[in-house]
Amino acid sequence: MEFFRIENVNKNYSGFQALTDVSLSIDQGQVFGLLGPNGAGKTTLIRIINQITAPDSGAVYFEGKLLGANDIYRIGYLPEERGLYKKMKVGEQALYLAQLKGLDRRTALKRLKFWFQKFEIESWWDKKLQELSKGMQQKVQFICTVLHEPKLLIFDEPFSGFDPINANLLKQEILSLRDKGATIIFSTHNMSSVEEICDHIALINKSKKILDGNINEVRASFKTNTFDVVYRGEFATVEKQLNHGFEILSHKEDDWINSLTIKHSGGNNNELLQLITPHVEIVSFSERIPSMNEVFIRVVENNK
Amino acid sequence: MNKTLLIFKREYLTRVTKKTFLIMTLLMPILMGALMVVPTYLANKESTSEQLVGVVDRSSIFLGELENSKSTKFQFIKPEEYDKIKDNLQAKGFYALLEIPGNILTTNKVVVSSQKQISIDVKSHIDSQLERVLENQKRAELISRVGIPDLEEQLKATKTNISVETIKIGDDGLARKGSTEIAMGIGFAASFLIYMFVFMYGGMVMRGVSEEKQNRIVEVIISSVKPIQLMMGKILAIAAVGLTQVLIWLVLLLGIFTGAKSMLGSDPKMQQLAQSQAENIMMGTNPSVQVMQTIEPNQFDQIAEQITSLNLPMLIISFIVYFILGYLLYSSLMAAIAAAVDSEEDVNQFMLPVTIPLVAAIVMMANVVKNPDGAIAIWGSHIPFTSPIIMMVRIPFGVPWWELLISISVLAVTMFGAVWVAAKIYRTGILMYGKKPTWKELGKWLKYKS
Numbered sequence: 001m002e003f004f005r006i007e008n009v010n011k012n013y014s015g016f017q018a019l020t021d022v023s024l025s026i027d028q029g030q031v032f033g034l035l036g037p038n039g040a041g042k043t044t045l046i047r048i049i050n051q052i053t054a055p056d057s058g059a060v061y062f063e064g065k066l067l068g069a070n071d072i073y074r075i076g077y078l079p080e081e082r083g084l085y086k087k088m089k090v091g092e093q094a095l096y097l098a099q100l101k102g103l104d105r106r107t108a109l110k111r112l113k114f115w116f117q118k119f120e121i122e123s124w125w126d127k128k129l130q131e132l133s134k135g136m137q138q139k140v141q142f143i144c145t146v147l148h149e150p151k152l153l154i155f156d157e158p159f160s161g162f163d164p165i166n167a168n169l170l171k172q173e174i175l176s177l178r179d180k181g182a183t184i185i186f187s188t189h190n191m192s193s194v195e196e197i198c199d200h201i202a203l204i205n206k207s208k209k210i211l212d213g214n215i216n217e218v219r220a221s222f223k224t225n226t227f228d229v230v231y232r233g234e235f236a237t238v239e240k241q242l243n244h245g246f247e248i249l250s251h252k253e254d255d256w257i258n259s260l261t262i263k264h265s266g267g268n269n270n271e272l273l274q275l276i277t278p279h280v281e282i283v284s285f286s287e288r289i290p291s292m293n294e295v296f297i298r299v300v301e302n303n304k
Numbered sequence: 305m306n307k308t309l310l311i312f313k314r315e316y317l318t319r320v321t322k323k324t325f326l327i328m329t330l331l332m333p334i335l336m337g338a339l340m341v342v343p344t345y346l347a348n349k350e351s352t353s354e355q356l357v358g359v360v361d362r363s364s365i366f367l368g369e370l371e372n373s374k375s376t377k378f379q380f381i382k383p384e385e386y387d388k389i390k391d392n393l394q395a396k397g398f399y400a401l402l403e404i405p406g407n408i409l410t411t412n413k414v415v416v417s418s419q420k421q422i423s424i425d426v427k428s429h430i431d432s433q434l435e436r437v438l439e440n441q442k443r444a445e446l447i448s449r450v451g452i453p454d455l456e457e458q459l460k461a462t463k464t465n466i467s468v469e470t471i472k473i474g475d476d477g478l479a480r481k482g483s484t485e486i487a488m489g490i491g492f493a494a495s496f497l498i499y500m501f502v503f504m505y506g507g508m509v510m511r512g513v514s515e516e517k518q519n520r521i522v523e524v525i526i527s528s529v530k531p532i533q534l535m536m537g538k539i540l541a542i543a544a545v546g547l548t549q550v551l552i553w554l555v556l557l558l559g560i561f562t563g564a565k566s567m568l569g570s571d572p573k574m575q576q577l578a579q580s581q582a583e584n585i586m587m588g589t590n591p592s593v594q595v596m597q598t599i600e601p602n603q604f605d606q607i608a609e610q611i612t613s614l615n616l617p618m619l620i621i622s623f624i625v626y627f628i629l630g631y632l633l634y635s636s637l638m639a640a641i642a643a644a645v646d647s648e649e650d651v652n653q654f655m656l657p658v659t660i661p662l663v664a665a666i667v668m669m670a671n672v673v674k675n676p677d678g679a680i681a682i683w684g685s686h687i688p689f690t691s692p693i694i695m696m697v698r699i700p701f702g703v704p705w706w707e708l709l710i711s712i713s714v715l716a717v718t719m720f721g722a723v724w725v726a727a728k729i730y731r732t733g734i735l736m737y738g739k740k741p742t743w744k745e746l747g748k749w750l751k752y753k754s
Contacts, residue, residue, distance in 0.1 A: 014748045050527040052735065077527045083520030088318065096314055100307060100528040144524070 002064075003028040003183045004049075004152060009058030011044050018044040019055070020207040026185065026200070031178055033198035033215070034187040035292075037300055040204045042187050043080070046154055049185070050077050062152070073102040076150035080157045080187075082141050084129050091125035094144050101148040108147065115143045119169075134161050142170065146177060153177060154185045159193060171197060191292035203296065205303050215292070222295050225264040226288040227272060230257055233280030241275045257283060307529040311537025312544070315512065319545045329549050333556045355399035355426055357416075360386045362406040369437045376429040378402075393419055402430060409438070487700035488673050494623050495696035499666055501627060502634045502692070505546045509635040510651070512538050513642035513734070522734050531731040535643075536723075539635050543628060622699055625712060630692030633719040634658065640726035644733035650740045661689035669697055676701040686711050688718035725750065 004026040011019040019041045026032045036042050047053045048060065051072060060067040062074070084093055091112065098108035116122045119139055129137060138161055146153065155174065159167045175197060178184055186198060194201060194215070201218060203211035211218065226249065231238070235253055242248060242262065251260035264272055269287065276282070290298075319325055354374060358381045361367055370378045379398075381389060386403065389396050400418035405411065414434065416422060447455045513535075516522045525534055641654040665684065672681040676698045684694035685703075691711050695703070732749040733741065741749075 014745065047735070052523070052526055072528060075527070077524070079520070079523040079527075081520040081523065083522070083524065085515075085521060086519060096310070097524065097528070099310055100525065141524075 001028045002026070003030070004063075005061040006045070006049075007059045007061070009045070009048060009055040009060065011041075011048065011053070011055050017207045019048075019204075022058075022204065022207075022209050024202055024209070024212070026183060028183055029178060029181060030199045031174075031184045031186055031197050033194045033201035034185055034204070035189075035191075035194065035201055035296060036204035038189075041207045042204055043156070045204070046077070046079075046156060046185070046187065049152075049154065050075060073148065074151045075154065076101075076145045076148065076152070077154045078141060078145040078156060078158055080160075082138055082161075084137060084141060084144075086130040087128055089125070090127055090129055090132070090140055093129060094140065094147070097144045098147045101150075103148050111147050111149075112143070115147065119143070135163060135166055138162065139166070142173070146173075150182065152183050152185070154187075156187045157189070158186070159188070159190065191296055194292045201292070203299055205300055210303055211295075211299050219289050219292065219295060222290045222298065223287070224290070225266070227262050227264065227269070228259065228284070228286050228288060229262060229276070230259045230283040230285075231276070231280040232257060232283060235260070237279045238276055241279060242272075246272070261288075308533045308537045308540075311529065311534055312541045315538045315541030316544050319508070319542070320548060325545070325549075329552050330556075333553055333560065337560055355423075356397055357426065357430065358389055358393075358396075358398045358401045359404065360401065361404045363404050363408045365408065365441060366404060366434070366437055370433045373429045375423070375425040378433075390417060393417075400426065404434075409441075412438075490619070491673065491676075491697040491700040492669070494619070494699070495665075495669060495693040498623070498627050498630055498692050498696055499662060501546055501550075502631055502662065505542050505631060506635040506638045508542050508545070509539055510638045510642040512542070513639050513730075514648070517643060517646070517734055526734070531734060532727045535636070535639050535727060535730050539632065539639060542635065543631055546627075546631065547624075619699060622708065623696060626692040626696055626715075629712070629715045629719050633688065633692075633715065633722050634662070636719075636723045636726035640729040640733065643730040644736075644741050644746060646737060646740070653740075661687075662693070665690035665693035668694060672697045682707075686714060688715040691715050728752070 002025055004024075006022060006024040009019055009022045011017075022041070022045060024032075034042055034045070044053065048055050049067075051067065051069070062068075062071045088096075094112050095105065095108050098112070099105060103111075113122075116125065121136070121139065124132060124136070124140070129140070132140070142158070145155075153174075158170060158174070162170060171193070174184060174186075186194070188194060198215050200213065201211070201215050202209055213221075235251055235258055238260070239248065245265045247263040247265070249261040249263055252258065262272065273282070273285065354372070354377045356377050356379055359366065359370065359378050360381050360383050362383055367380055372378060381401075386401075389398060390401055393399075393401060400416050400422050403415045403417070405413065405415075408414065414430075416427070416430065443456070443459070452458075516525070516534075522534070637658050638655075641651060641658070645651055645654065668680055668684050668690065671678070672684060672694055675681060681694060681698055684690045685698055685707070692715065695708070695711050699708075728750045729746055732752055733746075
């Protein structure tokens, strides 16, 4: 079910084209990866969704209706450049931000208590923000982002500055928010985290959307029919079998186990297996699916 | 709850509950009070320590004629001892040595030698004593020469002392005693306060905006509220901080004033001293003996009466109106500047055009006080960038109501225009990092869609 839609959005900042005809469709409950190199226009797009800036042309729909002023209460935004009032106390600050997002004081207090317990940070309540480390500050900011239980969450580089343990904790929280029904837009340059949590991605480069689709389909579409085979037996016999339509990219011989990488010019995977199984013992056989990292680099390089 | 109100509340409370706010608010009147009391106290105290001045009188006119004062005591010395004492003044217990030549009546010159530069008090006392004695001497000679028996009495009768009592006739036809000095003092004080507040609280707005921009918290906040709500919430809250401070000062001042009145009331001399100090401070002149002497007893009550003749409610209301409008005009522009630039250094380039009219107004003040209905005064009190300061100088002298109305309307319209422009620049600038914008770019920002 479509939850959020961006239609032919354009934005120009006094001569600098930030977005050109960008359209996106985000489904309910999706983790949507918004990718792109620096300066591609991601932040502008996110600001348009947050109604911080308005598009020059195009339209944005939230649950089928044109995005309106009251929708800001249904959106939670964690910007890439984090920031809170340094000299304000943590609890007071969280309460203030929650009230700005439309929560009344009592509800905000109750929910804050819950989150502070969950993250085991109750002792921070009366501390000034500047007394906390950067990672701690980010935890507080994460709570402030999700406290009003928005239906749409936008995370811009949420894991930067976190140690692996806290990054993992945060990842679990993000996924559990999705499980509770939130839709998530996730913008990052860390492609392995995209693979871990995104269902769908869109890639923006130089103000234009150049790639959009389900993450697995996107990756599959960048397959090169390359296989890794690990086997026991003679390399020479294998080589002999693979003289038609195959290209051996590399091979390695060891005492016990040999391995090779083969590029297949066409046909299906079983064909390759049939050719070699009679001659050697297969230990493992796998197709190389390009990582998001490879996809990203290839797409952006080709788009130059 | 309304968002602007929420922002207002936070901005107001974080500032008012700060320790520095409390300290500054309490310290300022104490400092002002100290400024009035300490010189008075010192003036009293100083007079008790007297300086010994040795006098070598080669003319033999002055022996027994010089009167001692609190600060100066004369001791006559034989001319033979002059050289001996001159070489070691302090060892002999002398502060200074006055040498009067034999031909003083024709040269009018004396020499005072001392190891340290002698004080003004001692010098002026020596001056006045010598002049008095010589004048008497010459007058006596003249009288005996011309031979008119009651000439001395006749001359005395020609001495005149004029006291000008100024009376202001108000719109209600009632005449009240007015005082140019008091009007001047109050006008100066009020406009100076406005000038100070605009800079102080405008600067506070600026720092607040810069902090939000540099902390990057602004992106979080304006994803919840409109930039103009954030800007206006902050500006209004700081205005309220300013008014709170003024209110506290007013209460404290009133307390000090009544306290001082009841304390000084019993001692007319102290009263005079305090009064003259207060006037000196108001008029920015150096304390001098003359002022003290011209003040008559019971002036405290007179001044109180003159202050009440100034139509205080109107003065206070116009002060608040001009303070608020002037502050809004300048602080919104300062907020826009702080939003447009990243670093403190870049602020200066854009601050200059904003501070020039303020400083110009202060420069104009001296002229306006001398001629509160002159061309500079009229223009300055209607041009919105100087009117809060210049008009406050003029009001104690009396300004027709329609002039006030025009001046305030022009100021209010300009203020709204400035807020509109500032909001546009603020909205765009607050999210721009890196490059310092040019004036041309600022102009373009005005046209952006929100």
